[in-house]
Each structure stands twice: as structure tokens, then as C-alpha cells.
Amino acid sequence: DAGVIQSPRHEVTEMGQEVTLRCKPISGHDYLFWYRQTMMRGLELLIYFNNNVPIDDSGMPEDRFSAKMPNASFSTLKIQPSEPRDSAVYFCASSRAHPLAGGQHTQYFGPGTRLTVL
């Protein structure tokens, strides 16, 4: 089975530009998560979806960040305008069960997109 697919794997852009990151979750998974990882802050949840509906976006840093999930097999994370402090590795993950499922809850992570904003 294909795992979580993310594109692009690397993105270098200049400050002020729009950046769009893409994710295809594992087929049949109802939950999709977007994370950001930096050395300083570690892995942080930005937003998650259940059945294409955003459930918790409290981790989204500010209005420059937006995420959509138009269908069960595709999600985007957009940053507009981008800033140097947005440089990080962005991960998408998917799972079959709700996090409250506890022991049965397994998140599968994609390989990440390394974003560099100059």
C-alpha cells in the first residue's frame, strides 16, 4: 500500500511568496493531520480534519496559514505571504481512528516537505 504522499519534498521560496503544500492520505483513513517540525519547537500540530471537515485549527500560527481538504484523498496547506520564520519541515499524517481510540490510534506520517523561506 502507498503511504501518505506529500509534495513537493523540498521548497525554497522568497519572503512574501505564496507556498502550497500538498498531501494525499492513505486510502480509507478518515483523519488527516498537518504538523510543523523545527529544532526549537519540535513537532507541533497545526490542524486536523475528520471526513474532510476541519476539527481543530488551534495550532495554526496566524491568518497567513490556511488548510483545505476538498475531498477524502487530497489536502493542501497554504502560506500566504510566507516569512523566513515559516521555514520548517511540514508533515502530513493520516489515521483510521479518532485520537481518543487510545491504543488503537496510529498516525502514519508522510515524508515531509522541507520549506525554506529566504
Place this chain on the structure above:
Amino acid sequence: TQLLEQSPQFLSIQEGENLTVYCNSSSVFSSLQWYRQEPGEGPVLLVTVVTGGEVKKLKRLTFQFGDARKDSSLHITAAQPGDTGLYLCAALAYSGAGSYQLTFGKGTKLSVIP
């Protein structure tokens, strides 16, 4: 947001040595997970512990959940270069408005030298 403290932050050891890394919090968790992340890849789940005092073994890796369900440890016996990576612990935390999310520690970066 619940805080998970992992220690040590960095660990470099020789092949064949044993090691233990820790994940601590002042909060009680219903369950705790350990992930390993290799360079250029996403984290991969190793184990989930649910019951206080629970011990799980995965080959040379032994995971323990504290009796009070506030802390956990990961012990590796006879470390090998293939064990090199970032070890992350994660726990469910209530983020408000009926929503739960997985909160991660910052990780222990392990290097096993051949």
C-alpha cells in the same frame, strides 16, 4: 497544552552499549506513544502504552509506562547503528472545545557509532 519533557536531548554511544531515554510530564495521560524518526522521513510509531506500570518489548527495545501514567522510558539493549534516529514520545492532550490532539516531546537524538 500539556508539556512532555524528553531527556537527554542528545545521546551518542558506541555500538553494543545499553541506553535509556525518558519522557516526563506533570500530567496524567490515558496513553503514551513512542515514535522513531530517521533523517528525511516522518516519525514511525513504535509502541503505544496504556496501563500504568505496563512494560512492552519490541526486540531489543523495552518500553515502560510509569505507575502514575505521567512518565515513560525507552531502554535499548546492545544498541546498533540502525537504532540511530530521533526518538519522540507523544501523548493525547485535551486542546479545548471537545478536541484532543497528540502532543509530542522534542525528542532524543540518538547516534550509535559503529
